[in-house]
Amino acid sequence: MQWLRYGYRIRRSNKLDRSREQKLRSQHPAILLGFREAILSWNSRRRVKTREETMDEGVVVGAPMGHEAMCSNGGAVDEPRRPPTSRAGKGAAGGELMDVEAYAALYTGRTKVARLLFIAERCGNEAMQLEALRMAHDEIKKAEDSHLHREVTAKIGGRLGPRYALDQSWADTVDRRADVRKEKLENELNGYKTNLIKESIRMGYNDLADFFYDHGQLGDALKNYVRTRDYCTTSKHLIHMCLSVILVSIELGQFMHVSNYASKAEQTPEQLDLVTHSKLRCAAGLAYLETKKYKLAARKFLETGPELGNNYTDMIAPQDVAIYGGLCALASFDRTELKNKVIDNINFRNFLELVPEVRELINDFYASRYASCLEYLEKLKPNLLLDIHLHDHVETLYTEIRHKAIIQYTHPFISVDLHMMAGAFKTNVAGLEKELKALITDNQIQLQARIDSHNKILYARHADQRNATFQRALQTGVEFERDVRAVLVRANLIKQESILKAAKKP
Amino acid sequence: MESVEAVVAHIQALSGSHEEVADLHSLLKQSEGALRSRAARLGPFLHQLDPSAHTLGYLFLLEAYSSRPISRELDEKILPFIVGFINSCSAEQIRLAPEKFISVCKSLKDQVMQLQVPIRGITPLRTAIRKLQTSSEQLTTLHSDYLLLCLLAKFYKAGLSILDDDIFEVDQPRDHFLYCYYGGMINIGLKRFRKALGCLHNVVTAPMDALIVIAVEAYKKYILVSLILNGQVPPFPKYTSSTAQRNLKRHTQPYIDLADCYATGTFSELEACIQTNLEKFQSDSNVGLVKQVLSSLYKCNIQRLTQTYLTLSLQDIANASQLKTPNDAEMHVLQMIQDAEISASINQKDGMVSFHEDPEQYKICGMIEPIDSLIQRLMELSKKLSSLDEQISCDLAHLTRIGKERPRLD
Numbered sequence: 041m042q043w044l045r046y047g048y049r050i051r052r053s054n055k056l057d058r059s060r061e062q063k064l065r066s067q068h069p070a071i072l073l074g075f076r077e078a079i080l081s082w083n084s085r086r087r088v089k090t091r092e093e094t095m096d097e098g099v100v101v102g103a104p105m106g107h108e109a110m111c112s113n114g115g116a117v118d119e120p121r122r123p124p125t126s127r128a129g130k131g132a133a134g135g136e137l138m139d140v141e142a143y144a145a146l147y148t149g150r151t152k153v154a155r156l157l158f159i160a161e162r163c164g165n166e167a168m169q170l171e172a173l174r175m176a177h178d179e180i181k182k183a184e185d186s187h188l189h190r191e192v193t194a195k196i197g198g199r200l201g202p203r204y205a206l207d208q209s210w211a212d213t214v215d216r217r218a219d220v221r222k223e224k225l226e227n228e229l230n231g232y233k234t235n236l237i238k239e240s241i242r243m244g245y246n247d248l249a250d251f252f253y254d255h256g257q258l259g260d261a262l263k264n265y266v267r268t269r270d271y272c273t274t275s276k277h278l279i280h281m282c283l284s285v286i287l288v289s290i291e292l293g294q295f296m297h298v299s300n301y302a303s304k305a306e307q308t309p310e311q312l313d314l315v316t317h318s319k320l321r322c323a324a325g326l327a328y329l330e331t332k333k334y335k336l337a338a339r340k341f342l343e344t345g346p347e348l349g350n351n352y353t354d355m356i357a358p359q360d361v362a363i364y365g366g367l368c369a370l371a372s373f374d375r376t377e378l379k380n381k382v383i384d385n386i387n388f389r390n391f392l393e394l395v396p397e398v399r400e401l402i403n404d405f406y407a408s409r410y411a412s413c414l415e416y417l418e419k420l421k422p423n424l425l426l427d428i429h430l431h432d433h434v435e436t437l438y439t440e441i442r443h444k445a446i447i448q449y450t451h452p453f454i455s456v457d458l459h460m461m462a463g464a465f466k467t468n469v470a471g472l473e474k475e476l477k478a479l480i481t482d483n484q485i486q487l488q489a490r491i492d493s494h495n496k497i498l499y500a501r502h503a504d505q506r507n508a509t510f511q512r513a514l515q516t517g518v519e520f521e522r523d524v525r526a527v528l529v530r531a532n533l534i535k536q537e538s539i540l541k542a543a544k545k546p
Numbered sequence: 547m548e549s550v551e552a553v554v555a556h557i558q559a560l561s562g563s564h565e566e567v568a569d570l571h572s573l574l575k576q577s578e579g580a581l582r583s584r585a586a587r588l589g590p591f592l593h594q595l596d597p598s599a600h601t602l603g604y605l606f607l608l609e610a611y612s613s614r615p616i617s618r619e620l621d622e623k624i625l626p627f628i629v630g631f632i633n634s635c636s637a638e639q640i641r642l643a644p645e646k647f648i649s650v651c652k653s654l655k656d657q658v659m660q661l662q663v664p665i666r667g668i669t670p671l672r673t674a675i676r677k678l679q680t681s682s683e684q685l686t687t688l689h690s691d692y693l694l695l696c697l698l699a700k701f702y703k704a705g706l707s708i709l710d711d712d713i714f715e716v717d718q719p720r721d722h723f724l725y726c727y728y729g730g731m732i733n734i735g736l737k738r739f740r741k742a743l744g745c746l747h748n749v750v751t752a753p754m755d756a757l758i759v760i761a762v763e764a765y766k767k768y769i770l771v772s773l774i775l776n777g778q779v780p781p782f783p784k785y786t787s788s789t790a791q792r793n794l795k796r797h798t799q800p801y802i803d804l805a806d807c808y809a810t811g812t813f814s815e816l817e818a819c820i821q822t823n824l825e826k827f828q829s830d831s832n833v834g835l836v837k838q839v840l841s842s843l844y845k846c847n848i849q850r851l852t853q854t855y856l857t858l859s860l861q862d863i864a865n866a867s868q869l870k871t872p873n874d875a876e877m878h879v880l881q882m883i884q885d886a887e888i889s890a891s892i893n894q895k896d897g898m899v900s901f902h903e904d905p906e907q908y909k910i911c912g913m914i915e916p917i918d919s920l921i922q923r924l925m926e927l928s929k930k931l932s933s934l935d936e937q938i939s940c941d942l943a944h945l946t947r948i949g950k951e952r953p954r955l956d
Contacts, residue, residue: 480854490856494898499856510908517920524927525712526748530785531934533719534753538943540719 138163138423140171144179149354150253150291151428153179153188158428160195170200177204184218185256186211218255225251242271246284253288262288262297275308279316286323287355298327318348322356326429329364334437335372341365342381346390362391363420364430366398370405371440375448378406410445410464417441443479450489450498458496469496553577557595557603567602571642574606581610601639604631609646625666628654632670637677647678648687655691664698671695675708683714687721693728697735705732709741714930723749723760730767734835739775746771750794754787757794763830765794769801770835777846779805800826804836808843813868816843844869844878845887852888852901860897872897 140159144152156176160169173196180188193206229244249264265284272278282305289297302324306312312320325340342365348358369382382388382402392399397416404413417438424434442465449464450456462472473491476498480489488501556573595604608631611624628650640647651674658667671692678686689708696705709729716722726749733742749764772779779802782791795802800823807819820827820836827833847867851858860872860879869875879899882888889902938944 477854481850490901491854491858492856493859493862494857494896507904507906507908510913514917514920517917517924521920521924521927522744524924524931525714526744526751528714528927528930528934529716529722529748530751530753531938532714532716533722535938536716537719537753542943 138168138426140168140175144172144175146357146359147353150183151355152176153183154291155428157192157195159426162426162431170196174200174204181210184214184254186214186218187256189214218251221251222248238271238273242268242273242277245271246280249284258288258292262292275310278308279305279312283316283319286320290323290326290355293330295327295330298323299331302327314345314347315349315351318345319352321345322348322352322361325361325364326356329368329429329433332433332436334368334433334440338365338368338372339381342369342385342388344387344391346387358391359394360427360429362388362395362398363424363427366392366395366402367430367437367441370402371437371444375406378402405441405445408449410449411466413445414442414466446475446479450500454500456498458491458498461498550581553581553607554595554603567639567642570602574603578606578610581606601635602642605635605640605643605646605650609650625654625657625661628657629670632674632677635677640677641680644678647674651688652691655695658695659698664695665701667695668692668699668701668704672704672708681715682711685713685716685721685725687718690721690724690728693725693732697728697731700735702732702735705729706736709733719752722752723758723764726752727760727764730764730771734767734771739771743768743771743775750790751783751786754789757789761790762794762797766798766801766830766832767835769798769805770832770839773805773808773839774835774842777842778809804839808839813840813843816840845882848878848882849888852890855901857898857900860892860899863899 138159140156143159144156147155153176156172156179160172160176163169163172173192177189177192177196177200180192189211190206193204196204198205225244225248229241229248232240232244245264245268249261249268252258252261252264262285265281265288268277268281272281282301285301286298289295289301302320305316305320321340321344325337325344328334328337328340341361344361344365348361350358365388366382369378373381383406389399392402397420401413401416401420404410404416421434421438425431446465449461458469458472458476462469465472467475473493473496476489476491480491490499490501491497492499553574557570595607608627611627632651632654651671654670655667658664671688675686675688675692678688692708693705696702705728709732713722713725726745730742730745730749733739733745746764746768749761750768752761754761769779804816804819804823807816817840820840824833827836844867848863851863851866858866860875863879864870864872864875867875867878869878876892879888879890879892883890883892889904890899891902892899
């Protein structure tokens, strides 16, 4: 058992007592935080890094505001956080409202309209609502969907003036045009079917499906896209079909289809070009997100290459990839994975550039600056609640992240003063105590600790393996004895009963 | 038809060796009818026979004598006969006619119950059981009667000596139910809840073709005792008969509601639930147990607190387990410390309770004893189990059944 004792000694020597830490903290902040880094990373078996090193890796040349902004954010300041570049930053800080126009500029196609409508529905602000509806209306007028037009004008309800009222004539023209086109397409398709040329049948179905999609009949669109499957000859066709199906399924909310077709497309024997690859990964990640498999979703988003660029704006913007990937990773990865896959990930860094808050928040979490990390999260929250895919997962992800932060905070210490911890997590001692109690009693979360309610200290508790083994062994023995006795009695009973039955028979 | 005198003469003559006793036995069986018809007059003849030497004959006569409907003044007379007989009879001769012996003892039990002095029947019955049993692991019909008398006399400790024997052989499956049920009740009376749970568990999981009322009653008590002990009711194990699984829950609905209320953990809800079902509990005479369930709710809550906290103020304990004042909390904690259910210390100056880890370190020599004896017992049990397994595999009925099924599998 030598190694056991040795390991025990090592662990003991790595623990810091809180009072000692306070003394050291006043003298050598950098050393101490480096120490804490060392302890946290010892368990991940990596070499010790100092705080400055980890900071440098997170900061990239393109956004020099990182370091200063972090320092200035030490207090409770909520200045607007617009990056110096002219790229539209998604989500402003603090009390400022989201810039609807900038947000909508990130997307094209039907998803733009859908997102604007969602924002209009969910936000509480009248001005923002009208803005969103106005933009949605403009967008719809460019397209050919008369149902959506009716819907939006009903929602506007005349508040924006006569230009945004129901344009019946336009709607009628569109409908008539649609009918004509539909007939034409169907006739063409029938013609192709009689000719039995695979390629033209496929094109015919495709055109029909595109038509349905433009007019908002998503169910029919999906059906027709799926029908083209039988006529796909090259893998290029297959990929095109998969991508179209994915697009329609996402809008319909059928995420099973999305993951099926994404994996189908990835399995084609031909080498995919990088853009398609990224698109498929995004789609798969989105499907996992919606089915609450956050770890897998995070992995998929992190694998998305920067080639995605603006190629997939009819479904997802690169800012979204950063946000979804970052949050899911924070909520579900452990420290090693977080370091390897997120912080050290060069590809993903490009995405994180677009949303500097998420980058800062991940770095803060890794460097144990929980107060500022949680502050960033709170700032992002109102905008995330308006996101069409993320809104119902925001609460879960946030609670997960908070729990992970608490566990990580207490991990290196034998004892933690609850007042300091409450300060770090921006809550009061009573609330913190309740949270800790819930975490300890919940067996899923491995917080092995006990609370000293009198002195308000949290003590780590490490299970004594030897005692536990004895207890378990004795318990098993007793249970075995009881069960075997019962078995013997029951066997006897059954035997007697069968003898009786046999005796009764003549 | 022989006259009684002739029978008596035979008895006296033929009670020597084994073969003679066997002859006597067949003779007696033939003259049973005669004896019964003259039952009333058998009293004086009993004096002529010596119970220890002429046990078999005495037994037949006694059985005939006591089997007729008895009036009160005659009870008094018969009782000492029976008691004297039981005390001095010889065990091998009894085993030749066990049913007769059992019926004699049953009539003893009826008489003491009628006379409302169950305590008089306890010692004789215990001797009777010991004499009737071929081994201490055998269950006889008398066991349940004996336990019933102990219960009625509230003389629980007497039942303990019989209960502590492990039973492995059962002659009549019917006896088993009553025995386990009464055993459970005696253990509850002695507050040995773990053993009680074991007994009641046996009743509930015994093989049953048709639903037995005893099992229903036993299940009700089982729910209550498992709530007191563990705070939850375990689900039916796999080997419970399907009849039991389907029907027991239907007949015990108020208790299941009680268990659900208990799981939520609030005191007021539990009280309300008990109030609504009070008449049903009273009709089943389970009110005492139900009250114990109520008080055990506090214990459950406090024990959960020991897992989370190192020290906790009495006020917080009172809040967390819905007690009214910190003084109540202190009383409960004190009680639990005394009962060794938790290990803690109360600091009255600050009003704080510190919970300690389980002090058992398993390091002292005293630990070796229990572990060793447990291992020995388990080894014996395993041997028994494997021998039982061998027996069943070689059993004719079993083999024919397997043989029949095999062509179907092929």
